[in-house]
Amino acid sequence: MEEFKMELIQADNLSIKYPNSDVPVIVNTSFNVAKNEIFVLVGPSGCGKSTILQAIAGFISSDGVLKMNGETITGPDWQRGVVFQNSSLYPWLTVKDNVGFGLKVRKFPQKKIDSRVRYLLDLIGLSDQSQTKTFELSGGMRQRVAIARVLANNSPLLLMDEPFGALDAFTRAKMQGLILDIWRKEKTSIFMITHDLNEAIRCGNRIAIMNSHDKRIVKIMDNPFQDTDLEEISDFELERKIDGFRKDILKIINQ
Ligand SMILES: Nc1ncnc2c1ncn2[C@@H]1O[C@H](COP(=O)(O)OP(=O)(O)OP(=O)(O)O)[C@@H](O)[C@H]1O
Ligand SMILES: [Mg+2]
Structure with a gap:
């Protein structure tokens, strides 16, 4: 019998190599994105975050299992915006x-x-x-x-690669609120990459973490602040509140 609750995205032992190189960028990573979830991916520059997103989008090919709603992803599709x-x-x-x-x-x-x-x-x-x-x-x-x-x-899944990276802090905070608002109203699932841990903690249901050398997601954590209303509070207040969790994430990124 299949598992009752089907995951939206299922990645098992995913490995990714660019055609112009023999060295894989991603090696044997596994994760799922559930329906109606905001899944946030964090990690140092160059660790392979965008590469994973591009494979999910269907822009680049991969080895291993990569499925959406149980069907193998073979190319770009309106279902993944x-x-x-x-x-x-x-x-x-x-x-x-x-x-x-x-x-x-x-x-x-x-x-x-x-x-x-x-x-x-x-x-x-x-x-x-x-x-x-x-x-x-x-x-x-x-x-x-x-x-x-x-x-x-x-699209049932939004893939967002540093969507607010070029915006000033004030606009960025407003956009984070907007994304949560959209997510609640449209009931979409979101796979989001960010450099900004505050953003990850403001928006994510789960936070997936990469480091600079393992070439895979090394840890996926439930966000203990996911049901806290962090949208209205300033970065300063937020940072006091989430300091411990932030440090936990940083420790894993820097391992
Ligand atoms: N089109 C490409 N061809 C070959 N190698 C690539 C290509 N795009 C990325 N890479 C390599 O893959 C690795 C991971 O890159 P990727 O862009 O996925 O990192 P990232 O985690 O998104 O980094 P950043 O946070 O800086 O955006 C890097 O070593 C990069 O040089
Ligand atoms: Mg990137």
């Missing part, structure tokens, strides 16, 4: 047309597209900018459009 640190939007299109782009390609009726886009612009707080060309937007606004564009597809 990707948001990068500097997601490129279509600069010649308006905010509204960027968000609706994927649905248009998939030939959804215009009425459906319009109502979904209207809802999403409201969700990300950009209804007033709906007719603005995206090259005129600030960095934070652009990232919000990139997120809405992915959400438009109703």
Whole structure:
């Protein structure tokens, strides 16, 4: 009998090598992403975080088991929407047309597209900018459009690679709140990479940790603060509260 609760993403003994090199970047890593979970991956620069995300996205191939909903991932798919640190939007299109782009390609009726886009612009707080060309937007606004564009597809999984890495601390904190809000309303699952441990602790249900030499996820921890409302408190207060847990994570990263 199969396990009753099916995982959204199942990775077993995953190994990844880039075609231009014989040295694997990821060796025998195993993890699952559950439905409705925010799974956050942290680790030092160059340890292979983005490589894992790109394999899940289907951009690069891997050895071992890598499945979504029980089906092997063989390439990119609307079911996995990707948001990068500097997601490129279509600069010649308006905010509204960027968000609706994927649905248009998939030939959804215009009425459906319009109502979904209207809802999403409201969700990300950009209804007033709906007719603005995206090259005129600030960095934070652009990232919000990139997120809405992915959400438009109703992807069950959002893959986010340092989505707020280029934003100032204030905007970043607001975006973290927005992500939690979206996650609650849209009931999506999120696989997120971040350098920022505060962000990991603010957003994650579980936190997966890599170090600089093992080439795999060495530990996955339940976030003891996941049900605490950390959105409204300042970085200063947050840091006092979470100091012990943060140190635990750092210890593993630096092992
Ligand atoms: N396209 C590529 N071809 C060959 N090697 C690559 C490629 N992309 C990344 N690598 C190598 O794979 C390793 C892991 O890189 P990756 O980008 O996954 O790290 P990361 O953990 O995301 O780092 P950062 O936090 O700096 O983004 C590095 O040694 C990197 O040089
Ligand atoms: Mg990276």
